[in-house]
Amino acid sequence: MSTARPLTATDADLQPTRSFQGLILTLQRFWAAQGCVILQPYDMEVGAGTFHPATTLRALGPKPWKAAYVQPSRRPKDGRYGENPNRLQHYYQFQVILKPNPPNLQELYLDSLKAIGVDLGLHDIRFVEDDWESPTLGAWGLGWECWCDGMEVSQFTYFQQVAGFECAPVAGELTYGLERLAMYVQGVENVYDLNFNGREGDEKVTYGDVFLQAEQEYSRHNFEAADTEMLFRQFRDAEAACRAYLQAGEPGPGGNDARHRMAQPAYDQCIKASHVFNLLDARGVISVTERQSYILRVRELAKACGEAWRRTEAGGLVGETAAP
Amino acid sequence: MPDLLLELFSEEIPARMQRRAAEDLRKLVTDALVERGFLYEGAKAFATPRRLALHVAGLPPRGQDVREERKGPRVGAPEGAVQGFLKSAGLASLDEARIVSDPKKGEFYVAVIERPGRETIEVLAEILPAIVRSFPWPKSMRWGAASREPGSLRWVRPLHSIVASFGPETETPEVVPFSVDGIEAGLTTRGHRFMAPQPIEVRRFADYLPALERAFVVLDSERRKDIILHDARDLAFARGLDLVEDEGLLEEVAGLVEWPVTLMGAFDERFLEIPPEVIRATIRANQKCFVLRGAPGPDGRERLANAFILVSNLVASDGGAAIVAGNERVVRARLSDAAFFWETDRKVRLEDRLPKLASIVFHERLGTQAARVERIAALARALAPVVGADAALAERAARLAKADLVTEMVGEFPELQGLMGRYYAAEQGEDPAVAAAIEEHYKPLGPSDRVPSEPVSVAVALADKLDTLVGFWAIGETPTGSKDPYALRRAALGVIRLILASEARLPLRAQIAAAAAGHGQEASGLAGDLLAFFADRLKVYLRDQGARHDLIDAVFALPGQDDLLMVVRRVEALGRFLDTEDGKNLLAGYRRAANILRIEEKKDGRAYDSAPDPALLSLPEESALADALRSAGAEAGRAVAAEDFEGAMRALSILRAPVDAFFDKVTVNADAAALRANRLALLNALRVATREVADFSRIGGEAR
Known part of the structure; x- marks a missing residue:
């Protein structure tokens, strides 16, 4: 076709202030330039970017690690059938993890805001106390929510503990709420009006074009249709599988290789249990008292996986790891 | 005199921790200085989101010299003794010791040890890093590459730099030489994060403050x-x-x-x-x-x-x-x-929300919110007539009082509980008294909070608090020391203020029993303890109002005092009475009588508690006192029964003249044993008569 545009989109289309994807690409380039590996989303349903093994597991152990990635995040309870301009049951987080945190992490974060078009001479950026805790991951850290003109646009956390283990060294974690940031820099009031691809006219694709129908369908699913009997079963199955894989990954007796061999597959089951629990919670079939016990069960899995991970090479096991 | 300037520059400190942290810094540094003998003229600490700063003015450049003389062995003592002396006094040889002669002991060695006072800056270099390392943040963290090792520095958020200068105003100050986990103290800080991010050199507090202002930082x-x-x-x-x-x-x-x-x-x-x-x-x-x-x-x-x-x-x-x-x-x-x-x-009526309360646990041992609402409703209904409220309205208000806990609005803003219930109640056309009670039943929330006056509100507020108090008493979760997680002291004070403000006649023993029945409990086990708790709270409350706590004790010492309104009325009347001449004199007479009785009863090993025998009254002053006691006692008793405490005090006041005359003219310890016993019994009758209004033995000090 002679009307085909050049393969490289115009720079204007990919300005972070003009398109949702431009915002993502800009953040990726920015953090790539800081030495991060740019990963792709984890291929499982998770509630937040923190659940990606590139954060949860890699935050454990002594080895340095720098990564950045977009993570689709599912919060079944936040579904609003596409009718609320700010709330979504599926949204994108941009996640950065730097271990150990560099001394200038705050400055790097502010530079990244500049990169996506926030003029720091014009906007009021504030670091407001917000201590982060994930009861399901057995994790906590201190930090802030980052405000831009009174709106929370990011979470900034120094991980102190993950899966019940002290972080040594401490990792710095940044989580950008991409839709909110995009709404801000594009000057849009409704998330579904976001320009996704930066084109105009017939070629313009909005966030609504991509996700509105999905929000309606999944809200229906999350609140009305999700098969609770199946979900209860899946929770039990995932819990059992997690334990089984952890057991199966233990080093055999007699070998001189002390490494655990299946921490990551086991952790996948932990993630799965966590998401299934969120779905059950959205369906309102878990009572207040039961709720606590489910959270505790997922935490026990997370702790066991973290413990196994610390006995892997990436988890920092040194010493008698030489192959026989 | 030299000054210290200290600044700890970090990432953003939570707002709620700043004031306390500045105060802690001031106290820790000045305490450590004083402990080492360094006095100062003044100290002030400051906090901003990014820094804690401290200025200590008027420190000495160095500590006091210490001179000490140490006695040694006599001249010519054995070598071992000499060596031990040299060693302990830090001398190289005996040439450095003086010889002193004593007429009795002869000649002996004396070492003069002079220790110059330490340089203040040196002491600061010791004190400051220790304070930074052990700073009492409510929550602290590790960070960066250093956090690889155990024992790395903790701070509220990453600490970036330290300014520590010491010196007199006229000279160039010196850096206090210390470092903490690789952060060297120096003279460099930074201004506003966005408007003046460049490094700033500072010397002392006098130029630090304006330098920060120029760099868009208001320190104070x-x-x-x-x-x-x-x-x-x-x-x-x-x-x-x-x-x-x-x-x-x-x-x-x-x-x-x-x-x-x-x-x-x-x-x-x-x-x-x-x-x-x-x-x-x-x-x-x-x-x-x-x-x-x-x-x-x-x-x-x-x-x-x-x-x-x-x-x-x-x-x-x-x-x-x-x-x-x-x-x-x-x-x-x-x-x-x-x-x-x-x-x-507003689309769901408050009463339709009640079933949801059944799934919310109030306290694991006190059941659900729904069960609690049932108990409060029953209590409120029973209390209503006592406080002049309509029983049906009180019960209705109690039933709806907690319904707003399951609304979206209160879920989002818990601090609006009660208030939202009132709005929603008004919207659905409840009686205005019911709507008001839904909001006001939480009140009063503290010593200065408004006390509701609408009777329906008073009934529900009392029911709510009594149910809570009795419930937690029943499961043994009572306040201890500074721990009062369920705010039971506040609840008891609330009951007290509600009763006094509404002038409700509410003997607590019966109310405690009623509330305990709601919890399926016998009141017998807890009533005494809970009443004593109320008495304590009342004492604190009245003391804050300026009443004498000894008068409160004097009233509470009487049996069966569980009607708080009456207790307070009596305390007030007693206070006024003791302010009069009659009152002061009667108290003096009472004390004299009580002293004599105490001594004589102890001596004789018996109590003189029988009524005086009229046949043995020999002097006119005795008869006069006996008559006065008979009529005053009876009159005071009648007045108390009629709750006329002023009248009871008035009745007692007629005792003043006969008591004075009795002590003037009558010898209590008469030679005739029968006469003596009867006079002691007369004194005892005075003691008994005063007990109609209070236990005078609990009244302390001089009557103001």
Whole structure:
């Protein structure tokens, strides 16, 4: 076709202030330039970017690690059938993890805001106390929510503990709420009006074009249709599988290789249990008292996986790891 | 005299921790100095979001010299003794010791040990790093590459630099030489994060403060608060509005900025349909902004204006237009949520929400909120006639009082509990007394909170608090020391203030039994202890009101005192009586009688508690006193029975003259044993008569 545009989109289309994807690409380039590996989303349903093994597991152990990635995040309870301009049951987080945190992490974060078009001479950026805790991951850290003109646009956390283990060294974690940031820099009031691809006219694709129908369908699913009997079963199955894989990954007796061999597959089951629990919670079939016990069960899995991970090479096991 | 300037520069310190941290820093440093003998003239500490700073003025350049003489062995003592002396005194040879002669002991060695006072800066270099390492942050963290190792420095957020200078005003100060986990103390700090990020060299406090101001940092939080408050009032005034002041919010906001810039934003007028308290809670909790009052509405009620005050940390290049626009967007989104809650909550009647309370546990050993509501409703109904309330209305109000806990609005803003219930009750056409009681049944929340006066509110408020107190008493969760997690002291004080304000006659023993029955408990096990708790709280309360606690003791020492209103009336009457000449004299006479009785009863090993025998009254003063006691005692008893405590005191006051005359003319310890015993019995009758109004033995000191 002679009307085909050049393969490289115009720079204007990919300005972070003009398109949702431009915002993502800009953040990726920015953090790539800081030495991060740019990963792709984890291929499982998770509630937040923190659940990606590139954060949860890699935050454990002594080895340095720098990564950045977009993570689709599912919060079944936040579904609003596409009718609320700010709330979504599926949204994108941009996640950065730097271990150990560099001394200038705050400055790097502010530079990244500049990169996506926030003029720091014009906007009021504030670091407001917000201590982060994930009861399901057995994790906590201190930090802030980052405000831009009174709106929370990011979470900034120094991980102190993950899966019940002290972080040594401490990792710095940044989580950008991409839709909110995009709404801000594009000057849009409704998330579904976001320009996704930066084109105009017939070629313009909005966030609504991509996700509105999905929000309606999944809200229906999350609140009305999700098969609770199946979900209860899946929770039990995932819990059992997690334990089984952890057991199966233990080093055999007699070998001189002390490494655990299946921490990551086991952790996948932990993630799965966590998401299934969120779905059950959205369906309102878990009572207040039961709720606590489910959270505790997922935490026990997370702790066991973290413990196994610390006995892997990436988890920092040194010493008698030489192959026989 | 030299000064110390210390600054600990870090990433953003939570606003709520700043004031306490500055105070801790001041106290830790000055205490450590004083402990080592270094006195100072003054010390002041400061905090901003990014720094703690301390100025200690008027320290000595060095500590006091110490001179000590140590006696040694006599001249010619054995070598071992000499060596031991040299070693302990730190001398190289005997040449450095003096020889002193003593007429008795002969000649012996004396070592003069002189220790010069230590340089203050040296001592500071010891004190300061230790304080930084063990600083009492409520929550602290590790960070960076150093956190690989155990025992790395902890601070509230990463600590970046330290300024520590010491020296007199006229000379160049010196850096206090120390470092903590690789951070070397120096003379370099930084200004405002965005407006003056360059390094700043400082020397001493006198130039530190202006250097920071030039770099857009107001060091003193009190000044930041002043600036915000004045600018906010001015902005409001210019628009004909009135700032709704909020000290807690002001304190927090001043801890979020180094350079406060106050701006005004607006929101759509249609949001003013939402209750003003909701608007305020939304804007305050989520946005940390102040709301404004406008002109009163057509109904004369106070109205909020559709504007708010925000405090930013930046002198923006566009004068703040983008900042205001951004904040307005967020406020709009939040108020839309609130409007949605206000809309949807009103679609469900409060009574239809009650089943949901059955799934909310109030306390694991005290059952669900639904069970609690049932108990409170029964109590409120029973209490209603006592406080002049309609029983049906009281029960209705109690039944609906907790329903708003399961509304969307209270879920989002727990601090609006009660208030939202009142709004929703009014909206669904409940009796105004019921609506008011739903809000007011939580009151009074503290010693200075308003006490409700509407009888239905009083009934439900009393029922709620009595149920809570008795419930926690029944499961043994009573306050100990500073621990009072269920705010039971506040609840008891609430009961006291409600009873006194409404002048309700509410003997507590019966109420405790009724509340205990609701919990399926016998009151016998807990009533005594809980009553004593009430007595304690009443004492604290009356003492705060200026009453003498000994008078409260004097009244509580009488049996069966569980009617708080009567206790207080009696204490008041007693206080007034003891302020009169008659009262003071009677108290003096009582004491004289009590002393004599104590001594004689002890001597004789018996009590003189029988009634005096009229046949043995030999002197006219005896007969006069006996007559007066008979009539005064009877009269006082009648008056007390009629709850006329003033009258009872008046009755006792006629005793003054006969008591004085008795002590004047009558020898108690007469030679004739029968006469003596009868006179002691007469004194005892005086003791008995006074007990009609109070236990006078508990009254302390001189009557004012």
